[in-house]
Amino acid sequence: MAASLQEKKDASVTLGITGMTCAACANRIEKNLSKVEGVKKVSVNLATEKAAIQYDTKQATVENLIEKVEKTGYGVLEEKAQLNIIGMTCAACANRVERALKKTPGVVSAAVNLATETASVTYLPGQASAEQMIAAVKKAGYDAKVKGELDPDYEKKMREKAYKKQKIKFAVGAVISVFFLLQMISDIAMHYGGSFSFHMNPWLQLLLATIVQIFVGGHYYRDAYHAIRGGSANMAVLVVLGTSTAYLYSLVLTILGSERMLYFEASAIVMTLIVLGKLMETRAKGQTSEAMKKLIGLQAKTARVNRGGKEIEVPVEEVVSGDILFVRAGEKIPVDGVITEGASSVDESMLTGESMPVSKKAGDAVIGATLNKTGSFRFKATKVGKDTALSQIIKLVEEAQGSKAPIQHLADQISGIFVPIVILIALVTFAVTYFAAGFTPAMVSMVAVLVIACPCALGLATPTAVMVGTGLGAENGVLIKSAEHLQSAHRITTVVLDKTGTITKGEPEVTDLIPYGGFSEDDLLAISAAAEKGSEHPLGAAIVKKAAEKGLQLPNVMEFEAVPGRGIRVKIEEREVLIGNKKMMEDAHIRIDDVISQMEKLEEDGKTAMLVAMDGALSGLIAVADTVKETSAKAIRMLKEMGIETVMMTGDNRRTAEAIARQVGVDRVLAEVLPEDKSKEIEKLKRAGNITAMVGDGINDAPALAAADVGIAIGTGTDVAMEAADITLMRGDLMGIVNTIRLSKATMRKIRQNLFWAFAYNVVLIPVAAFGLLNPILAGAAMAFSSVSVVGNTLFLRKWQPVS
Numbered sequence: 001m002a003a004s005l006q007e008k009k010d011a012s013v014t015l016g017i018t019g020m021t022c023a024a025c026a027n028r029i030e031k032n033l034s035k036v037e038g039v040k041k042v043s044v045n046l047a048t049e050k051a052a053i054q055y056d057t058k059q060a061t062v063e064n065l066i067e068k069v070e071k072t073g074y075g076v077l078e079e080k081a082q083l084n085i086i087g088m089t090c091a092a093c094a095n096r097v098e099r100a101l102k103k104t105p106g107v108v109s110a111a112v113n114l115a116t117e118t119a120s121v122t123y124l125p126g127q128a129s130a131e132q133m134i135a136a137v138k139k140a141g142y143d144a145k146v147k148g149e150l151d152p153d154y155e156k157k158m159r160e161k162a163y164k165k166q167k168i169k170f171a172v173g174a175v176i177s178v179f180f181l182l183q184m185i186s187d188i189a190m191h192y193g194g195s196f197s198f199h200m201n202p203w204l205q206l207l208l209a210t211i212v213q214i215f216v217g218g219h220y221y222r223d224a225y226h227a228i229r230g231g232s233a234n235m236a237v238l239v240v241l242g243t244s245t246a247y248l249y250s251l252v253l254t255i256l257g258s259e260r261m262l263y264f265e266a267s268a269i270v271m272t273l274i275v276l277g278k279l280m281e282t283r284a285k286g287q288t289s290e291a292m293k294k295l296i297g298l299q300a301k302t303a304r305v306n307r308g309g310k311e312i313e314v315p316v317e318e319v320v321s322g323d324i325l326f327v328r329a330g331e332k333i334p335v336d337g338v339i340t341e342g343a344s345s346v347d348e349s350m351l352t353g354e355s356m357p358v359s360k361k362a363g364d365a366v367i368g369a370t371l372n373k374t375g376s377f378r379f380k381a382t383k384v385g386k387d388t389a390l391s392q393i394i395k396l397v398e399e400a401q402g403s404k405a406p407i408q409h410l411a412d413q414i415s416g417i418f419v420p421i422v423i424l425i426a427l428v429t430f431a432v433t434y435f436a437a438g439f440t441p442a443m444v445s446m447v448a449v450l451v452i453a454c455p456c457a458l459g460l461a462t463p464t465a466v467m468v469g470t471g472l473g474a475e476n477g478v479l480i481k482s483a484e485h486l487q488s489a490h491r492i493t494t495v496v497l498d499k500t501g502t503i504t505k506g507e508p509e510v511t512d513l514i515p516y517g518g519f520s521e522d523d524l525l526a527i528s529a530a531a532e533k534g535s536e537h538p539l540g541a542a543i544v545k546k547a548a549e550k551g552l553q554l555p556n557v558m559e560f561e562a563v564p565g566r567g568i569r570v571k572i573e574e575r576e577v578l579i580g581n582k583k584m585m586e587d588a589h590i591r592i593d594d595v596i597s598q599m600e601k602l603e604e605d606g607k608t609a610m611l612v613a614m615d616g617a618l619s620g621l622i623a624v625a626d627t628v629k630e631t632s633a634k635a636i637r638m639l640k641e642m643g644i645e646t647v648m649m650t651g652d653n654r655r656t657a658e659a660i661a662r663q664v665g666v667d668r669v670l671a672e673v674l675p676e677d678k679s680k681e682i683e684k685l686k687r688a689g690n691i692t693a694m695v696g697d698g699i700n701d702a703p704a705l706a707a708a709d710v711g712i713a714i715g716t717g718t719d720v721a722m723e724a725a726d727i728t729l730m731r732g733d734l735m736g737i738v739n740t741i742r743l744s745k746a747t748m749r750k751i752r753q754n755l756f757w758a759f760a761y762n763v764v765l766i767p768v769a770a771f772g773l774l775n776p777i778l779a780g781a782a783m784a785f786s787s788v789s790v791v792g793n794t795l796f797l798r799k800w801q802p803v804s
Contacts, residue, residue, distance in 0.1 A: 010057070012053065012054045013052075013124070014127065015053065015069065015076050015124065017044065017051050017069065026045070029072055030043070033068055038056040038058070038060030039054070040056065066078075078123070078125075081130050083119040083133060083137070083147060085144050087142040087143055091415035091456065091458050092415055092416065092419055092459075098119070104133055106127030107123045107128050113403075115460055116401055116402060118147060119137075120399060141226025163282050166282065170272065170276050173271060179208060180208070183200055202254045205250070205254070206250070206251060209250070209268045213268075217243065220236045220271075235454070242448075243267040245443060247263075249443055263444070263447075263776075266444075266776040271780075274783065277786075277788055281456070281788050295394050298369040299369055300331075300334040302314065304326045304327070307323075321381055324378055324380055325380075325381060332370070332371055333371070333372055335385075336368050337366055338379060339365075340379055343361040343375050345359050346358050346366060350371075357374075367389050368389065368390055368391075400466075400470040403466070405462055405483035407487060414458060418453070418762075422766070425449055426446045430445065430446040448774045448775065452783050454783045454787065460790050460791055462754070464791050465797060466483040476739060478730070479727065481728075485710055487747075488710050489743075490748045493645065494690040495695060495737060496648075496649050496681075500538055501538065503628060503632045503660060508538055508541075510542055510545075511607055511624065514598065514620055516595070517614075517620075522550065522552060525543070525550065526547060527614065530557050531572065543622060557570050558570075564674060565651060567581060575614055580610065582653075585613060588613065591618065595611070600655060603653055604659060605659065609621055610623075631734055631804075632664045632734050634735070638735075638738045639737065646666045647670060676703070679703040691709050693708055693710040694712065712725060712729060715732065735803065739803060750797045
């Protein structure tokens with residue numbers, strides 16, 4: 001018996017490992033996985049690049065195992081699936097679908113978003129499939145489709161179809177409710193001695209109320225059935241219990257021919273009001289995704305392609321990589337590619353935010369969805385379909401909108417137990433009121449409690465704000481990877497900025513050439529340019545560019561070696577050449593005493609001075625200057641006004657770094673930091689209690705970006721897949737940092753408002769209903785509009801404007 005119980009606790013999983021290069025890698029992963037509590041057996045196979053793990057499900061999870069592999073320095077093969085979930089009505093439904101997906105073998109994590117009616121699922125390829133996930137959702141009592149499956153407009157069409165169906169149901173319910181309202185007005189008038197009289201036969205009331213219960217509210221009965229069958233309760237259960245109680249009570253009295261007051265109007269009008277609320281909520285939720293609609297709307301619909309020697313117009317979906325396309329003036333560029341013939345100017349503002357058109361000629365890259373302004377050209381398609389820059393942006397925003405912010409976890413926990421608690425309160429209300437005032441008041445109070453409670457408002461409070469916030473970010477060139485990072489950004493206390501390409505333009509120019517040892521300026525420049533030709537550093541590129549401008553003949557380089565944090569070592573015609581900083585020269589025992597004062601003067605002017613040595617002797621000094629971006633000083637000033645400390649971290653020497661720091665007003669300077677030490681500096685700041693944001697170019701700064709609480713990468717307009725960063729600024733402008741933090745603060749403020757009203761609504765009105773102070777019809781109206789008020793409040797966030 002004990003053995004069988006243990007078997008139930010044990011599970012096996014096979015992880016695809018990336019990044020292994022040798023047996024030592026496999027051993028290291030195996031050793032570290034064995035250390036995870038609950039892991040019983042591990043086998044890592046270098047040939048198949050897989051790790052087979054047996055573990056105790058009570059002590060470990062797949063997430064724990066993946067986290068350990070990643071901390072060891074390797075990756076795990078994972079895939080993401082986006083599902084459209086059909087049939088959810090409240091937060092309890094979302095929680096139920098999420099639990100069902102998480103229980104599916106091979107699923108690593110799942111996040112279900114009530115506002116977008118989608119599920120974002122991370123799973124292990126080969127161990128889980130979309131079909132298995134859909135089956136799990138169906139078993140939970142709902143339906144699912146792979147997002148965008150077969151029809152790219154599937155989601156939109158489903159929403160429109162559901163909206164139309166709800167409108168018809170509401171229209172039927174509204175017409176019937178008018179008759180019940182007239183009867184209510186008549187009863188009130190007669191009670192106070194009025195002359196208005198309108199009375200319906202009880203059997204007619206039964207017929208009309210039955211139409212409302214079955215046709216108008218029939219889907220709530222189905223939802224409630226599926227929820228109860230699955231062992232949970234949701235909003236539909238409350239609606240069905242509340243309206244059915246009033247309906248069945250009146251039905252029994254009608255059959256018995258009793259003269260007591262009927263409550264058909266309560267069941268009919270409440271159900272109609274709830275359907276109205278859902279109708280308005282659906283419409284409001286549609287407005288929260290306006291940003292996504294705008295992004296999708298940017299895509300070109302057709303393309304002019306050369307096929308068989310003829311230019312024909314085809315849907316953009318039919319363009320394949322390698323096609324030659326023709327674009328006229330005033331047309332959108334259909335896909336990403338490289339110009340092969342012609343020249344033009346292109347408006348790239350939708351990606352970069354730059355209002356000035358960019359000149360394009362043969363060999364230049366063009367981006368899909370940007371606007372060709374003047375000339376016409378032909379270009380070769382390089383990225384099509386889901387690979388284009390715009391498609392990548394849309395995918396990133398969709399994933400962010402489908403993710404969950406940490407602040408939502410409390411609402412999820414409460415909504416998970418909300419409905420059972422409300423049912424318990426309703427039963428207690430009925431029992432207490434029954435003994436105090438009789439059956440009818442007890443029933444009315446119980447119905448009011450059931451109808452007033454609304455878990456929907458709790459479920460919509462956070463995701464709707466996340467949708468609008470991430471969408472606004474994308475519209476303004478700020479790509480936020482997930483709701484977690486959107487939330488984290490508002491807590492930032494320290495912003496760490498890389499210098500080159502972040503504070504400065506990253507386009508340095510040679511300003512000074514000072515030769516030594518009999519070399520001329522051109523000799524010094526030619527040798528340096530030849531050496532730097534193999535370097536990817538911006539300073540090296542400036543030297544190569546200067547030599548090209550002067551038309552210098554460059555000697556051949558035989559060997560090249562980059563020395564991190566020092567410089568480069570090359571061989572030119574059997575002679576060793578060193579180009580780098582003082583540390584490099586000191587390591588090579590090259591005397592530089594005669595040029596130290598010149599170096600310091602150049603560095604005090606904000607220039608970067610590089611020493612050149614050949615065959616163990618100093619050959620010269622080259623100074624390069626990089627200009628500061630126009631908005632850097634303003635952005636740093638605004639960050640300081642927000643109470644945020646600014647730190648510049650660079651591998652450059654202290655004098656140059658401090659000169660740049662003075663220009664832009666940075667609080668602190670961390671100079672001469674080696675690339676591998678940048679992440680250590682971030683960790684130091686975090687240990688000191690700072691909530692850090694690291695801002696860099698996403699390449700050399702990747703470890704530091706990953707180490708920071710929030711990693712912010714400066715993009716180029718097309719480089720949107722920056723894995724190390726949590727947030728990408730498409731426009732390469734430091735004002736993007738200011739706007740990111742402002743947007744995060746505005747979104748969090750809206751989330752807190754929504755949660756406050758959602759909690760306050762239930763905390764205040766449920767007791768009011770329990771004490772018999774709320775008519776069921778008013779309770780239904782309040783419940784119907786609670787979700788609408790939360791979504792409506794979120795829509796005010798769309799008024800947020802960036803600063804520039």
